Amino acid sequence: MAEVSLQNVSKRFGDTEAVRELSLTAADGEFIVLLGPTGAGKTTTLRLIAGLERPDHGRVTIGGADMTRTAPAERDVCFVFQQYSLYPHYSVFDNLAFPLRAPGRRFTKTEIDARVREVAALLRIESKLGNRATQLSGGEMQRVAIGRALVRSPSVYLMDEPLSSLDAKLREDLRIELKRIQRELGATVVYVTHDQLEAMTMADRIGVMARGKLVQLGTPRDIYERPESIYVARRLGSPQINLIESDALALTDRPSRAVTTGVRPEDIVLNPTSGIPAEVLAVEHLGVETVLLLGAGSDRLHALLGVREPLRVGDRTRITVRDGAALYFDAAGNRIGDADRMQRREVANGA
């Protein structure tokens, strides 16, 4: 495994700047997730690392060696695409063994056999090794596609939304399997997704992208708790962070240059005795939690509360914000930092 690095990389397609002056280093053995909406430049970044695109400017290095002008096949990377592409007339075993049988890779029959069985066990498809690829379910096919990447030990794995075509339950299982395999192999992974849950649960660090730029890089916790901008704050969390432009919440620690106040729904606390008045506009019982839509003055806020919330539509209540939990953003949408605030939030959460 190896370190992967992009230095000041830019890529244009006609008038569109797909990637703009992007610098990013994935350490050896690190799981980096690139998160952003469609068109943010995530997939182009991945293709630049793979060598499927050539940058207009900047450098790509793998394991310290400059690969900017190197052909994809010589970069020692493995690409897993969103849509599995298996050889339909091959068995699962032969699909998995294929990369090991490529010319130039000298593996003995026993080595190939051992490696294929090991990967099949990892992905729980041992019992399907004799099946033809076309006799598999969608989830099994995608596992074979991932397995075909795993039989090799490249410098880096590049994955482009590999779980997005699977159903929710399977995605849940594979998320944790992929993470475990990556940890066990000590693999360097650059993984692209627009699914915030995948990003939060799998990444060592998340790179949030917007219109070709990397706008923040940090651990999931950093990105969730210390987003540097409104854009980043909106990428993680469900329901989304509340963004309020008035000072209706009457927060005392609000800096004077703050234009927008951000409060995560779990940081809104019902407090019938003090706090600002609010009306319940909608109640969603999601089983484990309840989401309230509240109207406070002209603002609308989501609050995420425990299971048993007896409030009904039309009820009046009062709300406060958990101490130190509010995030403040300036006119440009950038967060106004406050070291002391974070500490208070930690204390409030621990209590």
Next chain:
Amino acid sequence: MAEIRIENLNKSFGDFVAVRDSSFTIRDGEFFVMLGPSGCGKTTTLRMIAGLELPTSGRILLDEEDVTFRRGSERDIAFVFQLFALYPHMNVRRNTSFPLRVQRLPRSEIKARTEEVAKMLRIDHLLDKSVGGLSSGDRQRVALGRAIVRRAKAFLMDEPLGALDAEFRELMCEELRLLHNRVGATTVYVTHDQIEAMSMADRICVMNGGEVLQIAPPVEIYERPATRFVAGFIGSPAMNFLEAEGGLAAGAETIRVRGRSVAMPRLHEALDHREAVLGVRPEHIRIVSDGVLRGRVFGVEYMGTRQLVTVDTEAGRLKVRAPNTVRVDYGETVGLEFDSQRVVLFHPATDRAVRSELAAGQAYG
């Protein structure tokens, strides 16, 4: 007023039974969600209510009136397919009023009703704008306005949000529910997405293999599932199922899992089978130093203020939803404790929940 009653409804396509002996009543003004995996019969049921499909046997009553063999157009029901395809060459007014113009209503009435709906959706100031320049939120409202401008007795919706990404879907669910709170029209909504169902429904009807398994409000379905299928289908991450020892008498308050005794709500009926299945939701397991079960931490997933911990125990792999303040690491051995009054016992052969103190409130199916 629009109550929809389904009586002993059956539908077969050749050998395939799409809907099997369904009977239920959708109340006037209710937001009723039909939930299940693809092929469960939910869409077929909806199409029979709409008159797009004729039942093999059984009856459909709309406000006590038998409409089983009436044409769709004679039922005064609005079927909403795709919510989001606006006509780009028409302005907001023409998009919203489209269904009324198709019906060839008098001009003055079209104008009055379009404006009434626009006011309700707070898009009245946009009526003469082109749809091209609208924000995504306003586009949604125009689409909704077009869906409800026809004053039908009931609205039928078949996965109207299916094509949207997660963020947008969340917003739209809320808009739909707020609109329903204002309009109060009977709505039958089909989806395979349990979160949509949980967030919007007054009652959810869970179907599988052509059969209705349970009809109840979201919280009831979540806390007191009628069958193992319902329990597994609702909730994310899914409920954990553990193999346990059966042969339990009515009144039993403990069950054995891998030789250990686990407390559960007192049973109201016996479980004769040799085995049993114990269902425990991830948020009803606590990580402790000893506990009834022990296991190795297989995965820790960060989810904001919470984390999802996967633990391999001798009773199988369990998912635990824990606050972020609990520190655990991969490979660590931990103990697990169940919230004993919240666990559900299932019959391993019939899949049915065994009646207990937990289910005392409700029993269906």
